Amino acid sequence: MKILDQFISKVRATIPIDLQIQGAHCYHKVRLWLFKGATSPVFQELRLPDVDEVSLEKIDFSSPFLFRQNRWKSYFKRLREEAPVHYQANSPFGPFWSVTRYEDILTVDKNHELFSAEPFIVMGDPPAGLSIEMFIAMDPPKHDIQRQAVQGVVAPKNLKEMEALIRLRVRDVLDNLPVDQPFDWVSQVSIELTSRMLATLLDFPYEQRHKLVYWSDLAAASPETTGGVGTLNDTFLGVADMARHFSALWYDKAARIAGGEAPGYDLISLLQSHEATRDLIKRPMEFLGNLTLLIVGGNDTTRNSMTGGVVALSQFPGEFAKLKANTSLIPNMVSEIIRWQTPLAYMRRIATRDTVLNGQLIRKGDKVIMWYASGNRDENVFERPDDLIIDRSNARSHLSFGFGVHRCMGNRLAELQLRILWEELIERFEAISVLGEPEIVQSNFVKGYSKLMVQIARKA
Ligand code: HEM
Numbered sequence: 001m002k003i004l005d006q007f008i009s010k011v012r013a014t015i016p017i018d019l020q021i022q023g024a025h026c027y028h029k030v031r032l033w034l035f036k037g038a039t040s041p042v043f044q045e046l047r048l049p050d051v052d053e054v055s056l057e058k059i060d061f062s063s064p065f066l067f068r069q070n071r072w073k074s075y076f077k078r079l080r081e082e083a084p085v086h087y088q089a090n091s092p093f094g095p096f097w098s099v100t101r102y103e104d105i106l107t108v109d110k111n112h113e114l115f116s117a118e119p120f121i122v123m124g125d126p127p128a129g130l131s132i133e134m135f136i137a138m139d140p141p142k143h144d145i146q147r148q149a150v151q152g153v154v155a156p157k158n159l160k161e162m163e164a165l166i167r168l169r170v171r172d173v174l175d176n177l178p179v180d181q182p183f184d185w186v187s188q189v190s191i192e193l194t195s196r197m198l199a200t201l202l203d204f205p206y207e208q209r210h211k212l213v214y215w216s217d218l219a220a221a222s223p224e225t226t227g228g229v230g231t232l233n234d235t236f237l238g239v240a241d242m243a244r245h246f247s248a249l250w251y252d253k254a255a256r257i258a259g260g261e262a263p264g265y266d267l268i269s270l271l272q273s274h275e276a277t278r279d280l281i282k283r284p285m286e287f288l289g290n291l292t293l294l295i296v297g298g299n300d301t302t303r304n305s306m307t308g309g310v311v312a313l314s315q316f317p318g319e320f321a322k323l324k325a326n327t328s329l330i331p332n333m334v335s336e337i338i339r340w341q342t343p344l345a346y347m348r349r350i351a352t353r354d355t356v357l358n359g360q361l362i363r364k365g366d367k368v369i370m371w372y373a374s375g376n377r378d379e380n381v382f383e384r385p386d387d388l389i390i391d392r393s394n395a396r397s398h399l400s401f402g403f404g405v406h407r408c409m410g411n412r413l414a415e416l417q418l419r420i421l422w423e424e425l426i427e428r429f430e431a432i433s434v435l436g437e438p439e440i441v442q443s444n445f446v447k448g449y450s451k452l453m454v455q456i457a458r459k460a
Contacts, residue, residue: 041092041124043227045442051078061098061369062091062123064227067345067447068440073386076100076374085360092227093123096348096367097360100374102381102399104358108349108370110404112139115349115368117406122445123348123369124225127232132239134289136297136406143405146290149274150267153201153294154413158265162200166417169196170424177456182435185452189421190306197302197417198295203266204249215242216299219292226445239288246291250281267294294410301343302414304448306421307438308341309333311452312388314434319390327426333390334418339398340388345373345447347402372399373447430457 045065051074059075066072079086084101099105108115120126121137135146152158173192177183191213198216199209218238221228253268263269271277271290280287313320323329349368354361362368376398377385389395401408408414425432432454439451 041223041227043092043223043442051075056083056086057089059088060091061086061088061371062093062096062227062444064223064442064444066444067373068442070440072345072373073377076371076377080374080378085358085362087360091123093125094367096123096369097357097362098369098371099357100371100378101358102375102378105370105372105375105399106403107357108368109347109399109402109406112405114352114355116352117143117347117349120225121347122225123227123346123367124222127222127224127235132289132292133283133286134293136293140405145276146286147409149277150270150290150294151409152270153265153267154410156412159412159416161265162413163416163420165200166197167420167424169193170417170420174424174428179456179458182453182455185310185432185454186303186307186449187451190303190449193306193417193421194299194303197413198298201267201294201298202249202291203253203264203268204245208245211241211245212295213299214238215292216295219296220300220446221441221443226443228441228443228446239292242292243284243288246288247281250287267291297408298410298413300446300448301410302417304343304446305338305341305414305418307449307452308343309337309418309422310432310434310454311438311449312337312340314432316388319388323390323422324426327423329390330419330422330426331415332392332395333422334415335398336388336390336392336395337418338400338414339376339382339392339395342373342376342398342400342447344400345445346371347406372402375399428459430459432456 043064045068048060048063048065048069048071051059051071056078061075061079066075079098079100084099084104086098086100087095088098089095099108116139117137118139119137126132135143138146170193173189173196177188195209195213196206198204198212199206202212204212215238218230218235220226221230222232222235223230224232249268250272254272257263257269257272263273271280277290280290313323319333323333346369349370351362351364351366351368353364356362357368376382379385381397382392382394383389401411433456435453435455438449441448441450
């Protein structure tokens with residue numbers, strides 16, 4: 001078996017990555033034709049019942065409408081109170097445990113030997129044939145080696161160098177916003193700023209930066225894995241296009257360095273200069289996986305925190321007044337926004353052996369979902385958990401970045417971007433008025449917004 005695996009890896013290393021994705025796409029189409037599409041879950045939006053109208057066994061915590069229909073707070077509150085480690089026997093993604101209390105989530109997240117991140121960190125399984133490998137879904141020691149190879153891209157020294165550039169880009173975006181007229185904050189600010197950042201991290205052609213957002217959105221919205229809205233066909237086409245661009249980026253960078261150019265602090269340069277990842281291009285699914293992880297990791301999350309902050313401050317106008325009176329609260333407010341928003345609702349694990357968690361027997365092989373969105377609203381840890389309190393003393397204790405070996409690698413970068421955004425906003429604008437309800441994305445994983453109409457008033 002090992003020899004066969006080695007043979008397959010060798011063959012794969014010689015085939016361009018995009019062709020491999022196209023092959024997987026064909027395989028998937030044949031499967032769909034043979035099984036008449038019965039393998040993909042299909043979601044239809046129906047009104048979710050009030051928490052008091054339904055028994056605990058019947059609540060579907062995998063529903064991609066939980067957040068969009070604003071049912072999540074009451075559902076999770078009931079779970080925290082009545083069944084903090086809760087088994088859902090049926091769901092479109094199979095059975096799973098929901099862990100909803102802060103302390104239990106920490107126990108699971110910090111114990112990677114007992115709760116494995118392999119083979120995937122979202123509820124469903126990857127589409128057949130598209131098993132791209134990311135270190136977020138690997139256990140030590142492989143995880144540690146791969147993480148170490150790329151984490152220089154967000155090392156403090158690199159971030160310091162990036163700060164001036166981020167500020168310039170934030171100023172440019174804010175100075176070009178329409179004043180005293182409605183516009184969509186999500187597309188004009190949040191997406192614009194995160195795409196600029198991603199292009200910097202990857203040294204990706206700046207004028208094509210919106211492709212990064214498109215690919216990342218496709219990867220994060222798959223109905224098979226998160227209940228989102230993308231079609232699998234689009235996902236395969238997008239991943240093949242992404243593979244083509246990333247391979248070209250890799251070879252172009254290698255040629256420039258071979259031609260005497262100094263390696264930069266971008267991700268591709270780092271991967272090419274690290275012993276463990278120098279030949280990553282020859283392990284196509286791992287190559288693609290690690291690059292996808294960086295763009296997905298840094299895309300939705302930061303974008304939705306940028307939008308979430310505006311939504312939260314409009315719901316708690318007293319906090320906006322507090323902020324204007326004391327801008328030194330911005331760093332703490334950034335943590336509080338990330339807690340309040342919780343841009344990624346959960347991470348999934350698999351139990352590696354039978355174990356007992358808060359009185360419940362979890363069997364080897366069971367799926368365990370750590371609901372950060374619930375832990376961040378645990379009233380035993382956060383006072384008035386549903387409120388945004390920008391000077392909350394324990395805001396930094398939020399779970400949104402996870403804990404343990406997988407703790408978010410980009411947390412400092414995300415905080416830096418948000419801090420600069422709010423510093424520049426407060427300097428320019430008197431008010432940011434939210435016009436109507438935000439549009440919430442359909443997903444059980446990404447907790448975010450597709451549209452938020454606002455109007456800004458400049459300072460006199
Ligand atoms: C991992 C959230 C920004 C890159 C994670 C995890 C979460 C998370 C929940 C998994 C933690 C766990 O399993 O314990 C967030 C949030 C962000 C954010 C809420 C913004 C507010 C970023 C940015 C980047 C990034 C900007 C890009 C540099 C990563 C990577 C991992 C990760 C590479 C995998 C770490 C590992 O497995 O060792 N993030 N993230 N994230 N994030 Fe972030």
